[in-house]
Amino acid sequence: MGSSNVDSTRAFVKDVKRVIVKVGTAVVTRADGRLALGRLGALCEQIQELNSQGYEVILVSSGAVGAGRQRLKYRRLINSSFADLQKPQVELDGKACAAVGQNGLMALYDSLFSQLDMTSAQLLVTDNDFRDPDFRRQLNETVKSLLSLKVIPIFNENDAVSTRKAPYEDSSGIFWDNDSLAALLALELKADLLVLLSDVEGLYSGPPSDPKSKLIHTYIKERYEGVITFGDKSRVGRGGMTAKVKAAVYAAHAGIPVVITSGFAADNIIKVLYGESIGTLFHRDANQWAPAGEIGTREMAVAARECSRRLQAMSSEERSKILLDIADALEANDNLILSENAADVAAAQQAGYETSLISRLALKPGKVSSLANSIRVLANMEEPIGRVLKRTELADGFILEKTSSPLGILLIIFESRPEALVQIASLAIRSGNGLLLKGGKEAKRSNSILHKIITSSIPESIGEKLIGLVTSREEIPELLKLDDVIDLVIPRGSNKLVSQIKASTRIPVLGHADGICHVYVDKSANKDMAKQIVLDAKTDYPAACNAMETLLVHKDLMQTAFVNELIVELQIKGVTVYGGPRASSLLNIPEARSFHHEYSSLACTVEIVDDVHAAIDHIHRHGSAHTDSIIADDHDVAELFLNQVDSAAVFHNASTRFSDGFRFGLGAEVGISTSRIHARGPVGVEGLLTTRWIARGNGQIVNGDKGIVYTHKNLTV
CATH class of the missing domain: 3.40.1160.10 (Acetylglutamate kinase-like)
Structure with missing residues (x-):
């Protein structure tokens, strides 16, 4: 039974x-x-x-x-x-x-x-x-x-x-x-x-x-x-x-x-x-x-909304000060954070988790300081809330403004990376949003101490319930039902996680399922530059979603020693190289099972293409619209690639690893979005804002549009 x-x-x-x-x-x-x-x-x-x-x-x-x-x-x-x-x-x-x-x-x-x-x-x-x-x-x-x-x-x-x-x-x-x-x-x-x-x-x-x-x-x-x-x-x-x-x-x-x-x-x-x-x-x-059922989660979401409204009512300086206090508190507790993280890493190793997950889980020495510094960058940013984006005179003495506004309550579900909690929490505070966080069980101790340090730095006048930490996996299905109190879900993790969440909620989901990033080396490429970029894109941090998974090479380069040298250099760095149908026979390497595959490890696929048009077609057919790069000295070819590859981020003569909120100068990121609605690419503060319309009149009424003379004049912001 x-x-x-x-x-x-x-x-x-x-x-x-x-x-x-x-x-x-x-x-x-x-x-x-x-x-x-x-x-x-x-x-x-x-x-x-x-x-x-x-x-x-x-x-x-x-x-x-x-x-x-x-x-x-x-x-x-x-x-x-x-x-x-x-x-x-x-x-x-x-x-x-x-x-x-x-x-x-x-x-x-x-x-x-x-x-x-x-x-x-x-x-x-x-x-x-x-x-x-x-x-x-x-x-x-x-x-x-x-x-x-x-x-x-x-x-x-x-x-x-x-x-x-x-x-x-x-x-x-x-x-x-x-x-x-x-x-x-x-x-x-x-x-x-x-x-x-x-x-x-x-x-x-x-x-x-x-x-x-x-x-x-x-x-x-x-x-x-x-x-x-x-x-x-x-x-x-x-x-x-x-x-x-x-x-x-x-x-x-x-x-x-x-x-x-x-x-x-x-x-x-x-x-x-x-x-x-x-x-x-x-x-x-x-x-x-453990708190069971949706009332606990609903109460958590409602409390976060109430706290976020108090946060929005604060001045820009007061919100910045909260972030600076969090940065200081993280640095002051560096040893405690690293010891809790070490306990998580040891438990994950004992449980036999994959190496790629353990590398994402571990906070290396100096990581807490770099997180604190990125929070300080955020704190010193221009105020994002209430910015006037557009000003229109509708009629004489009747002014309409389009302004930036917080989204509301964010639910972030993330796997393994504890630093994601810090980045997301600081972005939510900067953008005036309430937050519910659900981290992976493998980072339980790290997430718990980070959440405690951050919420302890939030003034009582706002309330530490601004940021709720969901501890039980059973609560996720209940959270995903709360479309009346949660405004946006951002999953950060595997393709499977993102797909599951998209399939099980009516709340809008911002995220990317795969990070199948390409580097295309054109026949006009500077060979030394190409080698450096390819090696960086694959080996700098193979577990990241912006690491190269497929290398596309122009067929004319097969006439030179360049491709063989590049594959040897990748192999020296520990990369297992697979080939598409053309490359595997020409280069005598094992054939890849699929082009639509995210290795997230020291492995990649190589394929030979006829020209830039074939490279663009390949990317559109097999890519995930995350980040793709061309290495070329031919300016026209590069512009063609930049304009026609329909991905969230497209680069010329640069490593795909730059596709990151911090590296883009966003201060931090909540994730990378490949969706075509709202934010695309690395999502920082701006991706967590929406707009509101504010009108100031002096007694105007519609009355069948008889009593008003519309001017619809654009005013300077």
Whole structure:
């Protein structure tokens, strides 16, 4: 037994044997009050399957009053004269409804279970019964006996003779509805799990009808109590979500896990017992688990937005000072950062991670100082927020300005590189954005210490929640659903990571999937310059996304010793060289599996092309629109390449390794974007800004455009 979708917080279900299932009136009856045969049939089928698998299932069923009311309304109708029907109709007696409905409800259960070759038993209880220890002892013995015979005990409150006052507002008794009865029975009969079936998927952060409400997967009392507003009471029963949550908190506190889930799905009880993350879980240990579910992440995003608004309200000098304080704090904690990073590197080596990942993970001596210096460059930049980009006079005395503005809340998901956290955090502060960061687990200690140092430097007047650090991988899917509070996702990592994120969110994604960068050596190239550039582009930092992956060489250069010499020099530097179809046969090197391949290591592909046009075609067909370079002394050929290669960055006589935010003078980068909307290439502060329109008038109105004379005059900025 099992499921591929098992959630770690649901691991306890493997030890469950005795389960109580409570089914509410809204599930048992249809909107018109009649019993819902399809749903009850599916419920009985699930119980039969669980019974055959060795589970002990006890059912607590509402629905008698609703079903009885439907029947008695009909009886009254056919027994009334026309004159009787003209009089005001008196509300039917609830106890009479219960007595009639209980009979019909149990007849239906008996019939459905009989069809499944099973037997059910009715147990009616009242609040007062539980005050008697002899009753409770007898109850346990009866249930034990029924379960040993594989009979399904079906409990309901004996509403027909219950002395508790209607309309059941009195919650002073031992139980006061079928939800609290189910919780009481779970304790009394020592159940391992209580499942409360509802007419919604579980507990939501707001009214389930509100599209912004999110399902809470794990209820943590300290986090949600007093925060969540429940909807109305049940349509027909007297419970509703408030009653379910009260009962669930009570049972969970006593050590019995509870799941509230929908009774409308045909297999939800089975899914719960297979450990799938459906519905809302209540568990005594929930507050000790890593923050689970989207409310934690939602709260983090909402808090970051509030802090970012306070940050934007600060003066440019105050924002710069925060960055300078962060730079100083990083340098002051250099040894601590490097020791935590060394622990991550050692753990990654022990876990057998690839060399390329470990090289990205390691912070070399001097790295913290260079990060601090790049933050100081950012701090001293021209103020990016509120810059007037365009000024137009719409009409006399009516001026419109287009201004630069922060994007809002950024979610950055990055792998291995801890310095990315520093760069991104400083860029977010400079551009007035709130930030959520999720680093790879291999850099957990490095990211944690860097986050702590940076947030400690943020003034209390803004709040350290400006930058949230997401620690659990399970939270990523929930974050990606928050398209109403997160404005942009920037994944920094492997092609696989970026592709997965693009496929699983409605939030705009800025990033590049591959870094398949080319260097084309034209026949007019200076040979010594070409060798230096090619060696640098491949070997300076092979794991980087701007390292050369494919070398294209003009066919005329095959007449010289140049190509062989270049390949030998690459091999001396430890580079494994593969060839395309032409190069592998001409140069006697192994053939590459694909041109669209990012090695991210000391390896590359070489191919021979006829001319610059063939090189451009090759790049468009096999490249990733990241960074491509031409080495040529022929100015016309170089210009052709620069103008026609449609990549985010295109260079002439320079290494592809220059495609970097710091090297471009952007101060730092959040990543490199190959998308064609918004920012392209290395993304610095400007890529984290959008625009707003600000108009200043003196009483202008549209009035069908009759009362205004448009001038639409461009003004100097």
